[in-house]
Amino acid sequence: MRPAKTLERVVPIGTLAERTGVKVETIRYYEQVGLLPEPERSEGNQRRYGRAHVERLAFIKHARDLGFAVESIRTLLRLSDTPGMACDEAHAIAAEHLDEVRDKIARLRSLEAELARIATVCSGGVAASDCAVIEALADHSHCEHHGH
Amino acid sequence: MRPAKTLERVVPIGTLAERTGVKVETIRYYEQVGLLPEPERSEGNQRRYGRAHVERLAFIKHARDLGFAVESIRTLLRLSDTPGMACDEAHAIAAEHLDEVRDKIARLRSLEAELARIATVCSGGVAASDCAVIEALADHSHCEHHGH
DNA sequence: CCTACAACCTGTAGCCACTACAGCTTCAAG
DNA sequence: CTTGAAGCTGTAGTGGCTACAGGTTGTAGG
Numbered sequence: 222m223r224p225a226k227t228l229e230r231v232v233p234i235g236t237l238a239e240r241t242g243v244k245v246e247t248i249r250y251y252e253q254v255g256l257l258p259e260p261e262r263s264e265g266n267q268r269r270y271g272r273a274h275v276e277r278l279a280f281i282k283h284a285r286d287l288g289f290a291v292e293s294i295r296t297l298l299r300l301s302d303t304p305g306m307a308c309d310e311a312h313a314i315a316a317e318h319l320d321e322v323r324d325k326i327a328r329l330r331s332l333e334a335e336l337a338r339i340a341t342v343c344s345g346g347v348a349a350s351d352c353a354v355i356e357a358l359a360d361h362s363h364c365e366h367h368g369h
Numbered sequence: 370m371r372p373a374k375t376l377e378r379v380v381p382i383g384t385l386a387e388r389t390g391v392k393v394e395t396i397r398y399y400e401q402v403g404l405l406p407e408p409e410r411s412e413g414n415q416r417r418y419g420r421a422h423v424e425r426l427a428f429i430k431h432a433r434d435l436g437f438a439v440e441s442i443r444t445l446l447r448l449s450d451t452p453g454m455a456c457d458e459a460h461a462i463a464a465e466h467l468d469e470v471r472d473k474i475a476r477l478r479s480l481e482a483e484l485a486r487i488a489t490v491c492s493g494g495v496a497a498s499d500c501a502v503i504e505a506l507a508d509h510s511h512c513e514h515h516g517h
Numbered sequence: 518c519c520t521a522c523a524a525c526c527t528g529t530a531g532c533c534a535c536t537a538c539a540g541c542t543t544c545a546a547g
Numbered sequence: 548c549t550t551g552a553a554g555c556t557g558t559a560g561t562g563g564c565t566a567c568a569g570g571t572t573g574t575a576g577g
Contacts, residue, residue, distance in 0.1 A: 233544090235553060245554085246536060254534090265543045267554055280507050287480055287506075291534070301503040308500035315488040315502050322484060326477045332435055333470050340463040352456035354463050355449040358435075359428050381573090383524060393525085394565060402563090413572045415525055439563070518577105525572065532565075543554065 230271060231261075237270045241278045248278065256281055256295060289318060378419060379409075385418045389426045396426065404429055404443060437466060 229236070238245045251257040257278060260268045277298070284294045293314050300311050339357040377384070386393045399405040405426060408416045425446070432442045441462050448459050487505040 233554070244536080247534085249555090250535060263543085263554095265554085267543070276507070279509065283509060284506050285534090287484060297503065297506065300500065301507070308502060311500050311502040312488065315484060319481065319484040319488050322477055322481050326474060326481060329470055329474045329477065333467065333474060336435060336463060336467045336470060340460065340467050352448065352459050354456060354459040355445065358432050358445065359424070359449070361427065361431060381525075392565080395563085397526095398564060411525095411572080413525085415572065433563090520577085521575095523573085523575105526570075528568090530565100530567080533562100535561085537560075538558085540557100541555075544552090546551100547549090 231269045233263075234268045234270065237275060237278065240275055241282055243278055243282050251278070251281060254291065256291065256298065287318075288322065289314075293318065379417045381411075382416045382418070385423060385426065388423055389430055391426055391430050399426070399429060402439065404439065404446065435466075436470065437462075441466065 232240075234245050234248055237243075238248060243251075248257065252259060257274065260270050260274055263269055280298070280301070281294055284297060285291075289297070296314060297311060339354055380388075382393050382396055385391075386396060391399075396405065400407060405422065408418050408422055411417055428446070428449070429442055432445060433439075437445070444462060445459060487502055
C-alpha cells in the first residue's frame with residue numbers, strides 16, 4: 222500500500238490544483254508569466270510538484286485573493302526570496318494596496334446608495350413607459366461624483 | 370456670428386466626448402458593439418451627433434459609472450426604447466446589480482481587515498528576513514474565506 | 518485661395534488575469 | 548493490455564476599453 226495522496230511529496234498538476242484551490246490552467250499560466258518556477262518533469266514530460274511549489278502557490282493564491290496585482294506579487298515573491306531584505310518595500314506595497322481597497326470601498330458605498338434609491342422607486346410594479354429605473358439612470362440630478 | 374459650441378445641435382465626436390466625459394475611442398467602441406446607434410456622417414465621412422446621442426451616451430456613462438455591465442446596459446436601453454414595456458425587468462436588473470455591489474462591499478471589508486493587519490505589523494521598520502508582511506501572506510491561519 | 522495642423526477616419530494590436538478549446542500524449546487502475 | 552482520466556502545447560477568446568499607425572477632412576489664419 223502506497224502512502225495516501227495527501228502525504229505524497231511529489232504530485233502532478235491536478236493534485237496541486239486540488240490542494241491549493243487554483244485551477245490547472247491558472248497554474249500553467251503562473252508558470253508562463255514567471256510567478257511559479259518551472260517544476261521537474263516526469264519521463265513523459267508531465268509536471269511534478271514538491272512541497273516548495275505548494276507553499277509558493279498558496280502564497281500567490283492568498284495574495285491574489287487579497288486583490289494584489291500579479292506584478293505586486295512578483296515583487297513580494299522576490300522580496301521573500303531575498304534573505305535579509307528590508308521589509309520596507311513589502312510594507313509599502315501592502316499599505317498602498319490597503320489605500321486602494323479603502324478607496325474602492327468608499328466608491329462602492331456611494332454607488333450602493335444610488336443603486337438602492339434606483340432599485341426601490343418602482344418596486345411597486347408600475348408597468349409604464351416612464352419606468353423609474355430607466356428615468357433614474359437618465360436623470361443625473363442625484364448623481365454626485367462617484368470618483369474614478 | 371455662429372452659436373457657441375455648447376449650443377450647437379450637431380457636433381463632431383470630440384465635442385460629444387467633451388460634453389459627456391466619454392473618450393473618443395470609447396464612443397466609437399460603443400458604436401461598434403451596438404450600444405450607440407450609428408450617427409449621420411458629414412460629406413467627408415465624419416460622425417455628426419445630435420441631441421439624442423448626447424442623452425443616450427450620458428445614460429450609458431451613468432450606468433457604466435454605476436458598474437452596470439455593457440450587456441445589462443444593452444437591455445436597459447432596449448427597455449427604455451420600448452414604450453409601455455413593463456418596468457419589472459429593469460427593476461430586476463437594478464436589484465440584482467445592487468446585490469452584487471453589496472456582496473463586493475462585504476468582501477472588500479473583510480479584505481480590508483486582513484490587509485490592515487498585514488500592513489501594520491511591521492510598520493516599525495524591522496529590516497529582517499522574516500518580514501511580517503511576507504509572513505502574513507505566507508500564513509493562512511488568519512485567512513477566513515473571503516468568498517469568491 | 519492656400520496652407521498648416523488639429524481633429525477625424527479605419528483597422529489592428531495590446532492590456533489584465535485568466536479561461537476554453539483542439540488535438541495530441543501519458544499515466545495508472547483493472 | 549486496454550481504457551479513459553489526466554496531462555501536454557499552442558492558440559484564441561473574454562470584457563471594456565486603450566493605443567497605435569497611417570491615412571483623410573475640417574477650419575482658422577495669413
